[in-house]
Amino acid sequence: xxxxxxxxxxxxxxxxxxxxxxxxxxxxxxxxxxxxxxxxxxxxxxxxxxxxxxxxxxxxxxxxxxxxxxxxxxxxxxxxxxxxxxxxxxxxxxxxxxxxxxxxxxxxxxxxxxxxxxxxxxxxxxxxxxxxxxxxxxxxxxxxxxxxxxxxxxxxxxxxxxxxxxxxxxxxxxxxxxxxxxxxxxxxxxxxxxxxxxxxxxxxxxxxxxxxxxxxxx
Amino acid sequence: xxxxxxxxxxxxxxxxxxxxxxxxxxxxxxxxxxxxxxxxxxxxxxxxxxxxxxxxxxxxxxxxxxxxxxxxxxxxxxxxxxxxxxxxxxxxxxxxxxxxxxxxxxxxxxxxxxxxxxxxxxxxxxxxxxxxxxxxxxxxxxxxxxxxxxxxxxxxxxxxxxxxxxxxxxxxxxxxxxxxxxxxxxxxxxxxxxxxxxxxxxxxxxxxxxxxxxxxxx
DNA sequence: ATAAAAATTTAGACGACCCTAAATTTTTAG
DNA sequence: CTAAAAATTTAGGGTCGTCTAAATTTTTAT
Ligand SMILES: [Mn+2]
Ligand SMILES: [Mn+2]
Ligand SMILES: [Mn+2]
Ligand SMILES: [Mn+2]
Numbered sequence: 001x002x003x004x005x006x007x008x009x010x011x012x013x014x015x016x017x018x019x020x021x022x023x024x025x026x027x028x029x030x031x032x033x034x035x036x037x038x039x040x041x042x043x044x045x046x047x048x049x050x051x052x053x054x055x056x057x058x059x060x061x062x063x064x065x066x067x068x069x070x071x072x073x074x075x076x077x078x079x080x081x082x083x084x085x086x087x088x089x090x091x092x093x094x095x096x097x098x099x100x101x102x103x104x105x106x107x108x109x110x111x112x113x114x115x116x117x118x119x120x121x122x123x124x125x126x127x128x129x130x131x132x133x134x135x136x137x138x139x140x141x142x143x144x145x146x147x148x149x150x151x152x153x154x155x156x157x158x159x160x161x162x163x164x165x166x167x168x169x170x171x172x173x174x175x176x177x178x179x180x181x182x183x184x185x186x187x188x189x190x191x192x193x194x195x196x197x198x199x200x201x202x203x204x205x206x207x208x209x210x211x212x213x214x215x216x217x218x
Numbered sequence: 219x220x221x222x223x224x225x226x227x228x229x230x231x232x233x234x235x236x237x238x239x240x241x242x243x244x245x246x247x248x249x250x251x252x253x254x255x256x257x258x259x260x261x262x263x264x265x266x267x268x269x270x271x272x273x274x275x276x277x278x279x280x281x282x283x284x285x286x287x288x289x290x291x292x293x294x295x296x297x298x299x300x301x302x303x304x305x306x307x308x309x310x311x312x313x314x315x316x317x318x319x320x321x322x323x324x325x326x327x328x329x330x331x332x333x334x335x336x337x338x339x340x341x342x343x344x345x346x347x348x349x350x351x352x353x354x355x356x357x358x359x360x361x362x363x364x365x366x367x368x369x370x371x372x373x374x375x376x377x378x379x380x381x382x383x384x385x386x387x388x389x390x391x392x393x394x395x396x397x398x399x400x401x402x403x404x405x406x407x408x409x410x411x412x413x414x415x416x417x418x419x420x421x422x423x424x425x426x427x428x429x430x431x432x433x434x435x436x
Numbered sequence: 437a438t439a440a441a442a443a444t445t446t447a448g449a450c451g452a453c454c455c456t457a458a459a460t461t462t463t464t465a466g
Numbered sequence: 467c468t469a470a471a472a473a474t475t476t477a478g479g480g481t482c483g484t485c486t487a488a489a490t491t492t493t494t495a496t
Contacts, residue, residue: 256455
């Protein structure tokens, strides 16, 4: 069996490996897990021992197949619980991350299977992130950032990159909802902010900072 | 904050204190928590330090008001999650205890409140145990054991004392369901077994061992 | 190319929770 | 009322995950 802590490290390694391609550094992990580099090194030794990561001293770290399988399993649980919290219990999408951080560690295959069925086999969590399959595949999305869309294009808001309460509340406030159709009317060259028109016809001003954290598809 | 382990000790102390009246012994706790007496002593010192129990060396242990409040909170969560697992996810009543043992430690007041609402404010868990109120009161039930019912009496099956999978499966197999009306037709004097008639008209033989673990009301 | 800076690992330690073996206190029985 | 038995605590130690400080390796900049 694996401890909560081990599971969290695996999830974090997966996350960082998919942000910047290639090996994950000790310092990046320390920052992400809010621990010190020395503690990370200890844990990396243990995970390598258990064959969950490839680890060469000073060279960064990469998940093994088994490590990735486990990481995807935790991510699947996390996202399914988030769907439950929002759709069944009525939490806001800005309130569920911390709770799902705990629920994802509950040890029961059967529980996850039944939860998935109960929720109607959702494909995406409340933040638009794809839910890994029971077999452990992360679905491809092919989204791009709103900040990379050309003026005149019409796209659909699919997911958020940033998950902080402040960011999500800001989107709610701007009436930017996932699934929402938006047309890019104007791109300001000096600050890269964009003016988009949403379904209701209303125009919404979006800073580059926000546009960089919104994922869209055509 | 309190650790999972501390919460489990509090819950166990509550349980044992309400079975045999009075102080709870170190050995009883060791048996119940599947640890050794020496480990229990360590933890008792810590819980006393935190003012969650009254503890005098060699004299057994008793919950403080704050300790009891916490214990009832954990029990409330445990039982609400069991209701969820059975009523919403379709688990059998014999499958939910272990999972609820983990879910009960998820730290979020809001989660419990919303879960309670979602479940329709249930009064009892799938085993007939009363769910403590949000304010931290354990409802009185006034149940008696089926083994103490006189011949000729008609009673309603309300709860089980034993929670093991084997026992619960045995009840399923005998078509003994909570809420089920039963009439005691015969009490065998030599082995205290009883013959009851259930709603369907069928007669069911119940050993003393089973009857001692069934709670009923009139 | 090399010295300074940055990243990483090692050394040594601590708190939480658990263990076994030994000492101590309480209970029980003769 | 005492001696044996039972219950409990203490002593000493282990693992897990964390930390700070020091040593080592890699990267960066002159
Ligand atoms: Mn999340
Ligand atoms: Mn999410
Ligand atoms: Mn239970
Ligand atoms: Mn129960």
